[in-house]
Amino acid sequence: MKQNKDGTMIEIKDLWYTYPGRTDPTLKGVNLKIEEGEFVLLTGPTGCGKSTLLKTLNGIIPHESGGIFSGSIRINGIETRDSNQMELSRGVGLVFQNPDDQIFSTTVEDEIAFGPENLCMKREDIDKKVEEALQMVGMSGHRLDSTNSLSGGQKQRICIASMLAMMPEILAMDEPVSQMDPMGTRDVLNTVRELNRKLKITILLVEHRLHELAPFADRVVIMDDGKIIFDQPASKAFDNLEIFHRLGLRVPEPVELCHRLGIRASPLSIREALALLNRKNFKEKMKTPQFFPNPEEDTGKQTGSSGNNDSVNNNSIISIRDMWSGYEKNRMVLKGINLEIRKSERVAVMGTNGSGKSTLLLNLAAMLKPYKGSVKVFGEDTRSRNPYSFAGRVGFVFQNPDLMLFCDSAEEEARFGPVQLKYKNIEERARTSLEAMSILNLKQDLPQSLSRGQRLRTAVASVLSINPEIILLDEPTTGQDRVNIEQMMDYFKNKRSTLVFCTHDIEIAMLYATRILVMNEGQIIADGKGREVIKDIETLRKASLTQPPVVEIANSLGVDAFSVTELVEMLTRRSSEVMKCEVIKCEVIKCEVIKC
Numbered sequence: 263m264k265q266n267k268d269g270t271m272i273e274i275k276d277l278w279y280t281y282p283g284r285t286d287p288t289l290k291g292v293n294l295k296i297e298e299g300e301f302v303l304l305t306g307p308t309g310c311g312k313s314t315l316l317k318t319l320n321g322i323i324p325h326e327s328g329g330i331f332s333g334s335i336r337i338n339g340i341e342t343r344d345s346n347q348m349e350l351s352r353g354v355g356l357v358f359q360n361p362d363d364q365i366f367s368t369t370v371e372d373e374i375a376f377g378p379e380n381l382c383m384k385r386e387d388i389d390k391k392v393e394e395a396l397q398m399v400g401m402s403g404h405r406l407d408s409t410n411s412l413s414g415g416q417k418q419r420i421c422i423a424s425m426l427a428m429m430p431e432i433l434a435m436d437e438p439v440s441q442m443d444p445m446g447t448r449d450v451l452n453t454v455r456e457l458n459r460k461l462k463i464t465i466l467l468v469e470h471r472l473h474e475l476a477p478f479a480d481r482v483v484i485m486d487d488g489k490i491i492f493d494q495p496a497s498k499a500f501d502n503l504e505i506f507h508r509l510g511l512r513v514p515e516p517v518e519l520c521h522r523l524g525i526r527a528s529p530l531s532i533r534e535a536l537a538l539l540n541r542k543n544f545k546e547k548m549k550t551p552q553f554f555p556n557p558e559e560d561t562g563k564q565t566g567s568s569g570n571n572d573s574v575n576n577n578s579i580i581s582i583r584d585m586w587s588g589y590e591k592n593r594m595v596l597k598g599i600n601l602e603i604r605k606s607e608r609v610a611v612m613g614t615n616g617s618g619k620s621t622l623l624l625n626l627a628a629m630l631k632p633y634k635g636s637v638k639v640f641g642e643d644t645r646s647r648n649p650y651s652f653a654g655r656v657g658f659v660f661q662n663p664d665l666m667l668f669c670d671s672a673e674e675e676a677r678f679g680p681v682q683l684k685y686k687n688i689e690e691r692a693r694t695s696l697e698a699m700s701i702l703n704l705k706q707d708l709p710q711s712l713s714r715g716q717r718l719r720t721a722v723a724s725v726l727s728i729n730p731e732i733i734l735l736d737e738p739t740t741g742q743d744r745v746n747i748e749q750m751m752d753y754f755k756n757k758r759s760t761l762v763f764c765t766h767d768i769e770i771a772m773l774y775a776t777r778i779l780v781m782n783e784g785q786i787i788a789d790g791k792g793r794e795v796i797k798d799i800e801t802l803r804k805a806s807l808t809q810p811p812v813v814e815i816a817n818s819l820g821v822d823a824f825s826v827t828e829l830v831e832m833l834t835r836r837s838s839e840v841m842k843c844e845v846i847k848c849e850v851i852k853c854e855v856i857k858c
């Protein structure tokens with residue numbers, strides 16, 4: 263690509279864009295300048311226009327999309343409107359939000375080789391590039407795999423690898439790690455960061471999980487309603503949390519903790535947070551022996567629900583005995599699963615990419631049958647049932663919501679189940695489920711024209727409208743902002759739904775699950791309340807999980823706290839009790855002086 267002398271890689275001026283068929287613009291005067299070698303994290307509420315903005319960088323918008331486009335985007339000096347997608351794609355590697363939209367080859371090797379082949383590299387160089395890229399994303403052993411057989415997180419790794427194999431000047435990534443396990447996320451982002459530093463690759467990364475990703479970025483940019491409304495260096499971005507709270511965005515736990523303790527600083531790492539807390543003598547205060555309620559007993563106040571009594575009943579509705587299951591006879595994915603799930607439990611299934619979480623869920627919905635052992639749902643062996651026989655009683659939302667959306671409007675999606683099942687009150691069911699997922703205002707929209715977060719909530723609404731007894735959700739929190747995650751999970755909590763959900767988000771699992779299952783290589787390696795599971799660091803490591811930052815900080819301070827609220831309460835209560843002790847000590851001294 264042409265070299266822009268002043269080092270500006272992306273320059274967007276007064277960019278407006280309206281999708282075909284819409285009257286209101288999605289982008290409303292975006293201005294943004296990104297220098298060569300910068301790592302910019304772009305975030306904002308669901309549906310604010312982040313993916314749309316990314317698609318303008320390599321010319322998908324407007325060249326492929328049509329619609330009304332005005333303003334200017336210069337990529338390394340080239341005006342995208344005057345260029346073509348072929349030329350732009352050489353400079354801008356775009357990692358799509360939905361890996362299924364990006365992957366088109368049948369094997370992993372072909373998928374990654376496609377870019378270098380188009381750059382006319384030599385065969386031996388292509389081979390080397392493919393191997394290097396696979397190593398960078400931790401997928402070396404999967405070179406000859408069929409792309410259809412990959413799990414969601416594995417697909418995301420392949421999408422990133424296929425861009426890394428081309429080493430573009432700009433890497434634009436749309437929630438590239440949303441389905442990746444926490445350790446995988448950290449490793450892949452470390453690699454990306456290294457490339458960014460060493461080769462000065464410019465990175466623009468869209469993410470909702472800014473609490474996890476902000477430490478990698480140089481700048482944090484926030485979009486709202488089609489405009490850029492905030493642009494700060496990452497080290498200063500969280501100095502004022504008002505905007506994050508107002509827009510319902512997540513904030514790194516160490517930052518939230520310090521702010522709530524009145525410490526005016528924004529540490530992005532655990533180490534920084536501990537240094538600040540030590541400086542403020544919090545560690546010393548924690549050494550004073552005091553009485554604290556056992557968090558397990560403190561059920562009423564918990565933000566997390568591991569302490570509540572939901573699971574204390576014996577109404578088992580799912581029962582699995584020594585279950586072996588997979589997609590090919592000679593390659594079992596699940597290896598000897600034993601599991602009992604009771605009514606009203608909310609079970610989070612966590613673990614390494616490819617460990618078998620989705621496969622477990624598919625078995626619960628009778629979409630996959632065990633090769634050996636048994637799965638009983640409502641006491642019925644799934645081998646003698648087809649998935650339709652559980653229709654109305656078991657609701658399933660796939661990891662990729664697009665696989666479920668085929669109607670002409672969000673409202674039709676929500677009506678579909680009740681209509682098929684010949685339920686009464688169809689309008690009411692559709693309305694309340696759309697309302698519960700905060701998408702009633704989008705009810706007339708074509709599902710394919712919604713943002714990923716909105717599509718996911720449409721898929722969930724289409725299941726809620728049948729009011730199933732068991733709800734199975736495969737990664738329901740990916741691509742959602744904090745407010746929408748909380749609304750969705752609060753809904754299930756308040757309804758006391760029986761919920762089994764896969765997630766890589768340990769903070770959400772701690773907050774909303776009554777029980778956490780940890781999986782590794784097709785087996786359940788831990789099963790218990792979040793507060794118990796989270797303490798077993800060795801097991802977490804095996805499953806590529808990490809403790810939430812606040813738990814690590816509490817551990818270092820020598821206390822058991824499982825949420826920011828809990829730790830703040832402990833620290834502030836300790837401080838005031840230490841102060842009380844000091845006052846009492848003074849009173850005693852005063853009395854003794856008077857006596858003398």
Ligand SMILES: Nc1ncnc2c1ncn2[C@@H]1O[C@H](COP(=O)(O)OP(=O)(O)OP(=O)(O)O)[C@@H](O)[C@H]1O
Nearest residue numbers: 281288308309310311312313314711712713714715
């Ligand atoms: N193909 C399309 N046709 C019409 N409207 C669209 C299309 N794609 C997106 N939109 C609309 O543009 C708006 C922004 O969508 P976009 O996907 O850019 O949001 P986003 O910020 O990336 O959201 P999320 O965080 O959920 O991924 C949404 O209101 C959406 O309905």
Ligand SMILES: Nc1ncnc2c1ncn2[C@@H]1O[C@H](COP(=O)(O)OP(=O)(O)OP(=O)(O)O)[C@@H](O)[C@H]1O
Nearest residue numbers: 411412413414415416589615616617618619620621
């Ligand atoms: N349709 C399929 N055909 C063959 N193998 C498959 C298929 N789907 C998944 N697998 C394999 O089964 C294993 C488990 O996949 P699964 O999707 O259950 O993992 P997961 O734990 O949900 O992963 P992730 O966290 O990435 O979503 C993986 O090794 C995957 O390659």
